Amino acid sequence: MNQIKIQTEPFDLAAIQEELRRDNPAIGAVVTFLGQMRDINEGDRVSTMTLEHYPGMTEKALQAIVDEAEARWQLMGIRVVHRVGPLHPLDPIVLVTVASAHRGEAFQACEFVIDYLKTRAPFWKKEQTAEGERWVDARHSDDAAERRWQR
């Protein structure tokens, strides 16, 4: 299976974890991050969100992040799935699943991948609220999260 998928349709978290962990008894830990859409942002109710991306660059940027994680930690598999197009509250947006022999590396690598994805992968969110449409602004806290991993 491809390590990276960009898709409009929903994904099956359990099936992705299962595909990653089965058949490899050396795996002792699987850590999964699931990002889902919230109904409130910046104090306003959000009814729909539309995710745009840069086809081609998105896959390259995510592959570079996955390659970096595999260089930093001893891992036994990574899957990254990110949805694009229209989404609604409670919809899963992004999944990062990491397998390793022990939990420490899986936890760290999973957090590293989502932190880097937030600041380096070319996705943009547009929200629909009662007041109309607006593009979501980048967060300084995401830049700070990425800086923790720099070396």
Place this chain on the structure above:
Amino acid sequence: MINLLYFARLREALQTGSETLDYRADLATVAAIVDLLKARGGVWGEVFADDQTVLVAVNQEMCDLSTVVTDGDEVAFFPPVTGG
């Protein structure tokens, strides 16, 4: 030929997602292309104003104003990313 791409807030403001420029020796850096776009005035001047944060990728790799552009390259402009 240089392929220019615009995404998200930029694409909407500029009312176009892509265009092509004939390659010329004086368009050999990202900075030179930005100057040319800025000189169109109006919304182009606003989008590429010095106080706006615009990210740029050449051939799908993040880069900066000093990056060299050659004939056939793909140059994309977009706002800070907000995925995840």
